[in-house]
Amino acid sequence: METKSSSSSNSVTIIHNAMIVTMDPESRVFKNGGIVIEQDKIKAIGQSSDILSQFSSVAHHLQIIDLHSHILLPGFINTHVHTSQQLARGIADDVDLMTWLHHRIWPYESNMTEDDSYLSTLLCGIELIHSGVTCFAEAGGQYVSGMARAVEKLGLRACLTESIMDTGEGLPTSWAMRTTDDCIQSQMELYEKHHNTADGRIRVWFGIRQIMNSTDRLLLETRNTAQELKTGIHMHVAEIPYENQFVKGNRKVEHGTVTHLEKINFLQNNLLSAHTVWVDDTEIGFLSRAGVKVSHCPAAAMRMLGFAPIREMLDSGICVSLGTDGAPSNNRMSIVDEMYLASLINKGREVYAKGTTDPTALPAETILRMGTINGAKTVLWDNEIGSLEIGKKADITVVHPNSWSMVPVHDWYESSFEVFATL
Numbered sequence: 089m090e091t092k093s094s095s096s097s098n099s100v101t102i103i104h105n106a107m108i109v110t111m112d113p114e115s116r117v118f119k120n121g122g123i124v125i126e127q128d129k130i131k132a133i134g135q136s137s138d139i140l141s142q143f144s145s146v147a148h149h150l151q152i153i154d155l156h157s158h159i160l161l162p163g164f165i166n167t168h169v170h171t172s173q174q175l176a177r178g179i180a181d182d183v184d185l186m187t188w189l190h191h192r193i194w195p196y197e198s199n200m201t202e203d204d205s206y207l208s209t210l211l212c213g214i215e216l217i218h219s220g221v222t223c224f225a226e227a228g229g230q231y232v233s234g235m236a237r238a239v240e241k242l243g244l245r246a247c248l249t250e251s252i253m254d255t256g257e258g259l260p261t262s263w264a265m266r267t268t269d270d271c272i273q274s275q276m277e278l279y280e281k282h283h284n285t286a287d288g289r290i291r292v293w294f295g296i297r298q299i300m301n302s303t304d305r306l307l308l309e310t311r312n313t314a315q316e317l318k319t320g321i322h323m324h325v326a327e328i329p330y331e332n333q334f335v336k337g338n339r340k341v342e343h344g345t346v347t348h349l350e351k352i353n354f355l356q357n358n359l360l361s362a363h364t365v366w367v368d369d370t371e372i373g374f375l376s377r378a379g380v381k382v383s384h385c386p387a388a389a390m391r392m393l394g395f396a397p398i399r400e401m402l403d404s405g406i407c408v409s410l411g412t413d414g415a416p417s418n419n420r421m422s423i424v425d426e427m428y429l430a431s432l433i434n435k436g437r438e439v440y441a442k443g444t445t446d447p448t449a450l451p452a453e454t455i456l457r458m459g460t461i462n463g464a465k466t467v468l469w470d471n472e473i474g475s476l477e478i479g480k481k482a483d484i485t486v487v488h489p490n491s492w493s494m495v496p497v498h499d500w501y502e503s504s505f506e507v508f509a510t511l
């Protein structure tokens with residue numbers, strides 16, 4: 089699989105003779121399609137013959153590429169990945185989340201240097217590109233400056249965040265604990281320095297690690313500052329039952345994290361709520377009404393968290409997208425694998441949630457939406473990416489047809505998981 093991120097040269101490129109899966113609002117698929125790319129944007133899209141007849145003689149610097157039998161899709165979007173955990177792959181298998189964090193991950197993260205962070209994001213980014221990703225949302229890690237250097241080099245698009253904590257248990261002595269004011273100040277400085285850099289491919293978001301390590305003042309100041317700067321907030325939410333119990337005791341609410349976040353008016357449409365597994369129907373309603381976006385990470389959920397009510401969230405209108413989480417939560421960094429898992433796990437969950445089978449849960453096209461246009465909405469970038477439409481950036485994933493599992497292909501959406509999984 090190849091990805092083509094938008095180029096900044098002035099040339100015009102025509103790609104023709106390809107299957108184009110647009111993921112636009114009409115879900116158009118051009119079986120023999122063509123696409124015209126001018127500078128870094130899509131200028132035209134349609135039937136191959138129309139595109140060639142209209143555009144093949146108009147431009148001065150014209151490149152024409154025949155992608156016979158290849159499939160073009162919008163670049164996939166990974167909405168929850170800890171790129172700075174890439175060097176920790178395999179250090180925390182088969183342990184519960186609190187052991188994982190307190191004894192494996194935070195000691196590792198707190199000893200990282202800026203160069204480690206650069207290398208880690210670089211390695212992670214290469215693996216993401218290999219599975220067709222052109223944009224990711226960093227879930228919070230060390231050294232946004234190191235991540236930004238890597239993203240600049242990789243040509244990816246990214247929403248970067250620092251890992252922020254101003255209270256709580258479990259932090260190793262090597263972790264430099266900061267005050268609430270320092271946390272906000274540092275995020276604002278990162279925003280000033282890195283937001284909109286790399287030709288606009290880097291955006292800086294605010295990160296809240298998790299409620300157990302955040303005071304309400306940090307939550308609310310983060311909400312206010314992110315709102316002022318018109319940027320997003322990325323936070324782990326309702327991951328395990330212990331988190332909800334902690335919130336009930338510590339914040340004195342009747343249910344868990346989402347109920348508390350609703351009470352303090354933290355929920356809003358720039359919040360990317362990662363995992364969000366342990367929520368009830370009332371809380372799904374809170375998330376839906378506030379326009380919160382949810383990142384579903386099926387592999388990480390199966391390892392440490394549990395079955396999230398993804399179908400119920402989608403039914404209630406929540407924008408749900410897909411994430412790999414970090415390497416030590418998954419061991420694989422493929423958004424295509426997450427599509428495959430999301431499809432199977434959420435079909436299987438019907439048996440346990442409803443007491444009966446339902447293979448219609450999360451059909452293939454829904455899953456592909458979660459990996460593309462829903463991802464773009466989640467990272468607040470859907471005016472520019474997430475579907476192949478005129479005026480959007482030409483962030484394109486190309487799937488090669490040379491795999492046994494692609495023969496024959498009857499339905500492009502349904503086949504896609506089998507097809508991509510082997511690439």
Ligand SMILES: O=c1[nH]c(=O)c2nc[nH]c2[nH]1
Nearest residue numbers: 170297298324388413417
């Ligand atoms: O999967 C996870 N990875 C993390 O790094 C993390 N931090 C808080 N909660 C977390 N969950």
